[in-house]
Amino acid sequence: MRSLFPQLEPLLARVSKPVQYVGGEVNSVSKDFDAAEVRVALMYPDTYAVGQPNQGLAILYEILNGEDWCLAERTFTIWPDLAELMRSSGIPQFTWENHLPVRDFDVLAVSFSTELGYTNLLETLDLSGIPLHSRDRGSDDPLVIGGGHAMFNPEPVADFLDAVVLGDGEEASLELARRIRTWKRDGRPGGREGLLLSLAQGELAYVPAFYDITYAPISSSCASAAQSQDLTQVGAPNGERSCDFALDDGVKVALDGEVKVALDDGVGVAQRPPLSPIQSVTPNRPGVPATVGKHTLMDLDNWPLPARPIVPLSETVHERYSVEIFRGCTRGCRFCQAGMVTRPVRERGIETIGKMVETGLCSTGLDEVGLLSLSSADHSEIKEIAAGLADRYAGSQVSLSLPSTRVDAFNVDLAQELNRGGRRSGLTFAPEGGSERMRAVINKMVTEDDLIRTCETAFGNGWRSVKLYFMCGLPTETDDDLLAIAALAARVIETGRRVTGTRDIHCTISIGGFVPKPHTPFQWVGQASAETIDHRLTVLKQAVIADRRYGKAINLRFAPGKPGIIEGLLARGDRRVGAVIEEVWRRGGKFDGWHEHFSYDRWAEAVKDVLGEGALEWYTLRERKRSEVLPWDHLDAGLDRDWLWQDYQDAIAGAEVYDCRWDGCNDCGVCDTFGTDIQIGPTGRKLLPLTVAPAKAPVGAAPRAKEVC
Amino acid sequence: MARKQPPQQPPPVQRVRLRYAKRGNLRFSSSRDFSRAFERALRRASIPMAFSSGFSPHPRISYLNAVPTGMSSEAEFVDIGLAENREIPQIVDGLNSALPTGYRILAARELDGSPELPMEASKWLIATPGDVSAQIAELNAAQTWVVRREEKNRDVDVRPAILSLVPVEGGFELISKLEAPLVRPDDVLRALGVDPALASCKRLEQGAYVNGDVVSPL
Numbered sequence: 001m002r003s004l005f006p007q008l009e010p011l012l013a014r015v016s017k018p019v020q021y022v023g024g025e026v027n028s029v030s031k032d033f034d035a036a037e038v039r040v041a042l043m044y045p046d047t048y049a050v051g052q053p054n055q056g057l058a059i060l061y062e063i064l065n066g067e068d069w070c071l072a073e074r075t076f077t078i079w080p081d082l083a084e085l086m087r088s089s090g091i092p093q094f095t096w097e098n099h100l101p102v103r104d105f106d107v108l109a110v111s112f113s114t115e116l117g118y119t120n121l122l123e124t125l126d127l128s129g130i131p132l133h134s135r136d137r138g139s140d141d142p143l144v145i146g147g148g149h150a151m152f153n154p155e156p157v158a159d160f161l162d163a164v165v166l167g168d169g170e171e172a173s174l175e176l177a178r179r180i181r182t183w184k185r186d187g188r189p190g191g192r193e194g195l196l197l198s199l200a201q202g203e204l205a206y207v208p209a210f211y212d213i214t215y216a217p218i219s220s221s222c223a224s225a226a227q228s229q230d231l232t233q234v235g236a237p238n239g240e241r242s243c244d245f246a247l248d249d250g251v252k253v254a255l256d257g258e259v260k261v262a263l264d265d266g267v268g269v270a271q272r273p274p275l276s277p278i279q280s281v282t283p284n285r286p287g288v289p290a291t292v293g294k295h296t297l298m299d300l301d302n303w304p305l306p307a308r309p310i311v312p313l314s315e316t317v318h319e320r321y322s323v324e325i326f327r328g329c330t331r332g333c334r335f336c337q338a339g340m341v342t343r344p345v346r347e348r349g350i351e352t353i354g355k356m357v358e359t360g361l362c363s364t365g366l367d368e369v370g371l372l373s374l375s376s377a378d379h380s381e382i383k384e385i386a387a388g389l390a391d392r393y394a395g396s397q398v399s400l401s402l403p404s405t406r407v408d409a410f411n412v413d414l415a416q417e418l419n420r421g422g423r424r425s426g427l428t429f430a431p432e433g434g435s436e437r438m439r440a441v442i443n444k445m446v447t448e449d450d451l452i453r454t455c456e457t458a459f460g461n462g463w464r465s466v467k468l469y470f471m472c473g474l475p476t477e478t479d480d481d482l483l484a485i486a487a488l489a490a491r492v493i494e495t496g497r498r499v500t501g502t503r504d505i506h507c508t509i510s511i512g513g514f515v516p517k518p519h520t521p522f523q524w525v526g527q528a529s530a531e532t533i534d535h536r537l538t539v540l541k542q543a544v545i546a547d548r549r550y551g552k553a554i555n556l557r558f559a560p561g562k563p564g565i566i567e568g569l570l571a572r573g574d575r576r577v578g579a580v581i582e583e584v585w586r587r588g589g590k591f592d593g594w595h596e597h598f599s600y601d602r603w604a605e606a607v608k609d610v611l612g613e614g615a616l617e618w619y620t621l622r623e624r625k626r627s628e629v630l631p632w633d634h635l636d637a638g639l640d641r642d643w644l645w646q647d648y649q650d651a652i653a654g655a656e657v658y659d660c661r662w663d664g665c666n667d668c669g670v671c672d673t674f675g676t677d678i679q680i681g682p683t684g685r686k687l688l689p690l691t692v693a694p695a696k697a698p699v700g701a702a703p704r705a706k707e708v709c
Numbered sequence: 710m711a712r713k714q715p716p717q718q719p720p721p722v723q724r725v726r727l728r729y730a731k732r733g734n735l736r737f738s739s740s741r742d743f744s745r746a747f748e749r750a751l752r753r754a755s756i757p758m759a760f761s762s763g764f765s766p767h768p769r770i771s772y773l774n775a776v777p778t779g780m781s782s783e784a785e786f787v788d789i790g791l792a793e794n795r796e797i798p799q800i801v802d803g804l805n806s807a808l809p810t811g812y813r814i815l816a817a818r819e820l821d822g823s824p825e826l827p828m829e830a831s832k833w834l835i836a837t838p839g840d841v842s843a844q845i846a847e848l849n850a851a852q853t854w855v856v857r858r859e860e861k862n863r864d865v866d867v868r869p870a871i872l873s874l875v876p877v878e879g880g881f882e883l884i885s886k887l888e889a890p891l892v893r894p895d896d897v898l899r900a901l902g903v904d905p906a907l908a909s910c911k912r913l914e915q916g917a918y919v920n921g922d923v924v925s926p927l
Contacts, residue, residue, distance in 0.1 A: 005734075012737055013779055013906040019742055022734035026749070026809050311749060313735070313742050313809060365749030365807065397766060708752060 005099040007091050015082040019314040020048040023096040026311040027363060029065045029072075030097050033104075036071035037184060038177045040064050041095050041105040041142065043075045045117035045124065046593060048096075051076045053318040055372070056111050056148060058306040060173050070177050073097040073105075074310075077120040080590070080597075083127055093128035102128040106180055108142045109173070110161075112150035115570035116592040118157050122585040125160065132582065134162045134209055139192055145176070145205065152294075152341050153518040153632035156570050156577040158208035162196060165205050166635060167294030167341070168327070170303050175204055197285060206292040206635060210285045213575055216276040275611065275618050278574060278629040293636040294341065296676050300327060301352045308363040320368035320401070321360040323353055325385065326680075329374035332443045332657045332666075333432070334647060335471065337517035338374055341637040343670040345661055346679040350381045350388070354687040357389060361398065361708050368399050377404040377411050378661075380681035386417045388687030394420065396708050405430035405469060407446045409457040416461055427458050430469035434485035440654035441476055448488060455492050459499040465506035466492065472536050472558070473514040473528030476652060482536045485509060486543040490550040508555045509544075511537065513564035517571050518632040519639055521647035526623035527568045533561030562600040566592070568620040569607065574631035577619070579610045640669030714763070721759035721769055721790025724820040725800060728927040731782045735811030740775035746809060747787065754803030757793040774828060774915060777893055782912035784832075786926060788820065816927050826926050830872055830918040833883040833894050836909045837901075842876040844901040849874055856899040867892045867900045872918060880908070884923060887915065 012018035033039060042060055044051025051057065057074065064072035073095035078086065086092070093102045102108055108130065110121055122132055130144065131137050137144075146154055147165045154164045165172045176199065183195045190197065200207040283290060297303065309321065326347040329339040348356075357369055371385065379385065382402075389400050400418040404411055407429045419425055431446050433439040439446055455466055470485050489507050496505030513533050516522045528536075537558050544551050569577060583606040591597035607616040624630065626645055633641070643666075647657060660666050661680060671677050690708075731743065738746075748768060751758055760766035769790030776782040797817045804814045848854055854868040870892035873884040885892050895905035914923040 010907075018779070019735075019737040019739065022737055024734055024810055026746075026753075026807075311746075311809075313738055313746060315741070315745070319745075362753065365751075365753035367748075367752060397760060397768075708755075 003099045004091055004094045004101060007089065008086075008094065008099060011082060011085045011089065011091070014085060016079065017049075017314055018082075021078075021082065021096070022313070023099070025313050026365070027308045028074075028097055028310050029061070031065065031071040033071060033098065033100060037069040037181045038071070038107075039105045040070065040072045040107040040109055040173075040177065041075050041102045042072050043077075043102075043108060043110045043124065045077050045110055045112065045120035046591070047079055048076045048312070048314065049316045050593075052310065052312050052316045053322075054111060054113070055306070055322060055324065056113075056169060058309045059303075060109070060169055061310070062305050062307060063170060063174055064177060067174070067177070069181060073100065075102055075108075075124070077117075077124050077591070078127065083123070086127065093124055103130055103140075103142065105142045106184075107145055107176075109145045109147065112146055112148040112157075114593065115150050115156070115567055116598075117150070118570060118581050119585045119589045119592050121157060121160060122582060123590045126585075133159050135159075137162065137192070139188070143180075143192075143195070147173075149338060149341060150571075152337070152635060152637055153571065153573075154206070154208065154635075155575050155631040156573040156581060158575050159578040160581075161208060162192075163199055163205040163207050165295065166292060166637070168297035169295070170297050170305075172204060172295040179204065197288070200285070200289075200292075201287040203289055203292065207288070208575075210283055210288045211634065212280075212282050212284045214279045214282075216279040218274055218276045275576070275615055277624075278631060280629065281634045291634045291636045293674060294638065296344075296638075296674050297327070298346060298676060298679065300324070300346050300348045300679075304348075304352050304356050304359075307356070307359050309360065311364045311366065318370070319366065320370045321357065321364055321366045322370040322372045323356045323360065324348065324372045325353055325376055325379050325382075326373045329378070330660045330678075331375055331378070332647075332659060334441070334443045334521045334651050335432070335474065335514055335517075336374075337520050340520050340639055342374070343638065343668065344676055344678045345378075347379055347681055349681065349683050349685065350385050350687055351683070351685050353385055354388060354392075358690060367397055367708075368401065369393075371400070371402045375404065375406060376402045377406040377408075377414055381683065382414065383417075384682075385687065386414050390417050390420050392687065392690055393708070398708060399425075401425055407431055407451050407454050409454050412454060412457045412461060412463075424463070426465070426467055427463055428467040428469065429454060431488070432469060432471050433474060433481065434470055434483070434488060435481045437654060438474060438477060438481045438484070440656060441651050442471075442474060443651065443657055445656055448491070451488065452491055452495050455495050456499055459496040459505065464496075464500070464502075464504055465508065466496075467508040467510060468492070470509065470511045471514045472511050472540075473533045473561070473564070475522060475525045477528070477536070479536055479539050482540040483543050485511075486540055486547065486554075489544070489554045490547055493550040493553045503553075506553050506555060508557060511540075511556070511558040513559065513561050515564050515568045515571055518630065519637045519644075521644050521651055523572070523630060523644065524624040524626065524628075524648060527565070527620045528561070529617075529621055530561030530565050533564065537561075563598060565616065565620050566598075566600060566603045569603070569616060572631070573619055576611060580606050583610050636673065638668075638670035638673040640667065640673075643668050715766075716762075718760045718762045718766060719792065721792065723791040723794045724788060725791065725797065725817055726786060726788050726820050726927055727801075727804075727814050728816040728925070729785045729787065730813045730815055731776060731785060731811065732813065733781070733811045735809065736779060736781035738811075739778040740772065743775070743785075743812065744770070744772065746812060747804075750804050750807035750812075751789070753807035754800075756789075756795065756800060756803060757791055759790040759792040774831070774887055776912050777895070780894065780910040780912065783815070784912050784914045784916075784925065786915070818927055826917040826924065828887050828916060828926070830884055830923050831887050831915040832913045832923040833885070834877070834880065834911045834913050835883060835894055835898070836880040837898070837903050838907045839903075840876075841881060841901050841903060845874055845876050845881055848897075848900055854900050856896050858896070865890055865892065865896055867896045871897065873921065882913075884918070886918075 042057050044054050044057055061072050064070045075095045125132050130141050143162045145163045146161045147169050151164050196207045199205040200210050328342040328345040330345055333339055405428050431451055432444045433442050489509050492507045493505050516525050516527050544554050544556050584603055587602055589602055758768040771788045773786040801814045801817050853866050855864050855866050857864055870886045875882050894910040898905045898908050914925055916926045917924045
């Protein structure tokens with residue numbers, strides 16, 4: 001197989017950060033393409049700087065390359081400057097290791113941690129010379145497979161993907177590669193369709209093409225109402241429909257049922273079928289299951305990966321060795337998709353963590369360790385892990401970080417322990433909701449006094465600033481809930497000044513717009529409009545500015561509401577949204593996670609032109625009925641639908657739900673569905689000492705930097 | 710409540726100058742890219758580095774005149790301070806097995822504190838897409854030759870920095886002064902009317918300028 005590098009090389013002198021494209025990093029694996037039976041191109045749909053540190057990709061890379069018959073190379077979305085030069089020179093999308101054409105691989109596996117990567121999928125498929133639509137691909141084209149959290153609703157990209165793997169990829173990716181090997185060895189029985197059918201029937205993957213979607217019929221009298229945000233009765237069993245709806249938040253919808261549409265051949269007036277919810281999702285091949293479940297990896301200690309992650313040469317967003325100390329989270333925050341779709345909690349043991357850190361640092365030469373998970377301070381032996389690592393690496397210049405946002409003094413103690421060596425990391429707490437009422441709605445069980453006590457501990461231990469995370473646009477939220485954030489921040493500053501006796505105290509308030517996600521109790525809610533978000537943020541900003549005593553010590557950070565609406569469209573969209581994504585890409589949309597490339601107007605125009613006036617609001621602002629078939633209902637994260645609905649009702653009522661690790665099962669349904677169980681310690685074991693003997697320090701001198709390897 | 714200063718780090722017990730090459734694809738790496746890779750290689754090779762004192766101790770490393778991004782080099786230099794003595798071959802071999810392909814330690818020698826030769830000049834081999842001997846003759850004959858650095862929107866006179874400029878097979882060899890304002894090979898290429906993106910530049914040597922040639926500090 002011929003490398004594209006000689007053709008690519010002259011172009012690199014003309015583009016920004018060319019080093020990101022050259023490959024050859026420490027721990028990258030280069031195998032003989034022709035000798036491998038199964039070749040997988042692993043892709044993260046963003047730049048190298050963003051995608052390379054991705055844990056999922058690193059794990060699958062080691063697993064697949066660990067088999068002598070299998071080969072995995074990496075590819076990322078190419079920045080527009082080089083992509084343009086490649087198109088004009090006829091050079092296709094390449095892999096990083098050997099600069100081979102992606103189109104020549106058996107599989108293009110794409111990891112979606114965010115919906116904003118969808119246009120980059122199309123950009124990469126196009127640059128690869130792979131047909132955009134699954135239905136147009138032939139026997140020579142790779143299978144295009146999606147994975148990652150966003151794929152718990154892959155429907156917006158269903159037309160572009162051949163298959164989707166739900167949940168943990170460790171075992172599933174290996175099994176997938178084995179199936180492809182067998183299929184190739186057997187002479188490709190049934191062709192492409194035969195392979196996909198075996199993946200679907202074997203419940204290894206979801207194959208969107210094997211499901212027919214029908215939409216609920218709409219009576220003409222209510223046609224326009226179907227596009228409003230407040231359609232209450234469409235699809236209801238009794239067939240009655242209410243056309244009474246109220247518009248608020250500045251939402252404008254066309255009421256005449258006829259919308260002007262820009263067509264390719266000019267501007268015309270077309271009758272658009274109004275949108276209605278899904279009526280049914282039906283398998284269209286024999287033996288294809290009605291619902292597809294996620295994969296769950298048990299016993300993380302059997303999979304101590306990544307062990308030898310690639311060490312990037314050019315700068316990336318994270319440059320640390322990360323160990324996932326547990327997977328899953330059952331805190332039950334109702335807005336959090338990750339916490340819902342990754343259940344149950346499965347801890348890595350303290351000994352495995354210790355070994356992984358040791359081998360990871362030695363294999364990479366990195367000097368920073370991150371202890372990752374959805375809520376790292378919740379590991380049953382986190383105290384022992386933190387103390388053990390701090391002891392082991394004291395004086396070695398290795399820094400340890402625990403990305404935890406838990407609001408309690410224990411979290412401060414952990415930070416204190418991990419920062420023993422000197423360098424002090426920032427402290428971030430995430431109350432998420434400003435008022436006590438709001439926090440009850442989202443099940444973030446933190447009282448204001450908890451937060452103040454936590455900040456007291458932090459300031460008492462020498463911190464001068466804290467960062468607080470909140471969300472805006474949560475269900476049932478009012479302006480008062482945002483104003484509560486300002487009051488809370490003022491109390492934090494006041495506490496800090498009192499504890500430290502200095503005025504040099506700062507508080508950063510970081511606010512994200514809430515986007516309802518599939519498989520959460522809030523999957524039914526109407527998203528707050530961009531206008532609502534912007535209004536509430538203005539109210540908060542004014543309150544902070546007006547606070548003469550504390551306002552100057554509060555640093556408010558937030559983003560405008562519009563991008564969240566597009567994220568909401570892609571998060572809860574159905575297959576009809578695929579045409580919008582394609583249209584946006586055709587109009588130049590890509591790198592939607594980047595300010596300089598994202599265009600709300602381009603998205604909004606494309607939605608209107610493809611799906612009609614009011615469609616954007618229909619997908620985002622509209623509250624769904626309990627009976628409505630949701631686009632992801634046939635994809636099973638294990639969460640019982642009735643349980644989710646009940647949790648939603650509890651949210652509205654402000655009723656809390658407890659963590660099943662400590663307070664008994666809540667019957668969310670996940671463990672029953674997949675035969676899994678919580679795996680937590682304490683194991684009572686100790687972090688093993690390093691295998692290298694510690695160096696003797698000369699008497700009277702500070703101990704020299706300890707060798708890590 | 711000021712935080713207590715961490716204890717002073719001891720000074721290095723051994724100082725070593727390394728000569729390294731930056732070759733092939735890694736010519737696209739920047740000096741910052743190299744320094745990250747180099748620090749990681751020092752750790753992977755378990756070289757006992759000395760650290761600076763203070764809240765953010767850094768390994769004692771100093772770089773001399775790094776080559777511009779996009780150009781390769783056979784003559785880059787870096788000094789390191791060690792906390793324990795190591796044999797020179799051990800350092801070189803350890804680093805070479807830990808560095809990514811494309812970076813290579815070529816030589817090393819202990820710095821004993823005696824005065825080092827000044828870094829005065831840099832010698833380049835530059836491959837150009839066509840013959841440039843006529844332009845070279847013209848530039849050599851001139852007293853001044855101003856080119857525009859588009860990216861910085863600044864003019865620079867390249868002529869005073871040129872110590873020697875001779876055509877060779879496939880391009881030319883350049884010896885230029887290592888002093889401010891630093892004239893780089895791409896400035897000279899522009900002076901010769903060649904698009905720098907079409908040329909490839911390799912540093913062959915840098916060091917003292919003695920008898921019309923560049924003498925390596927290593």
